[in-house]
Amino acid sequence: MASIYCCKECGTNLNLQSTYLYPPDFYFEAGNKGTLSFSLIDSSKFKFDKEDKIRPFFETVNYWGIQRKRTKIKCNSCGKLVGYIYDDGAPMTDSPGQFHMGPSQVVPRNPRYRFKTKALRIASET
């Protein structure tokens, strides 16, 4: 069953695809409570606003830890903040990792588009 995700503020269809929705039990370091995470979104529907006030411990490109940069996702029609982009999505590798403990935290990760459930109006396609 496909769902239609609209901006709660202005009702614009945000063209979010259930196909790219992470499973509800998918584990994220930064948590997933009250939010929906997508692996791919239609960037024409949104405005992106880099939030850079969180200073990382180390100035390395691939640093990945508790403090990380995130990008604001805003509705392109009304400008309401609907979510954030994190960089803790699915690892870009199929490797089982060292001792099969799972991929290391230093492998590049796919972006995760995390939406606040409260900022969305979710309808079922009929």
Ligand SMILES: [Zn+2]
């Ligand atoms: Zn809107």
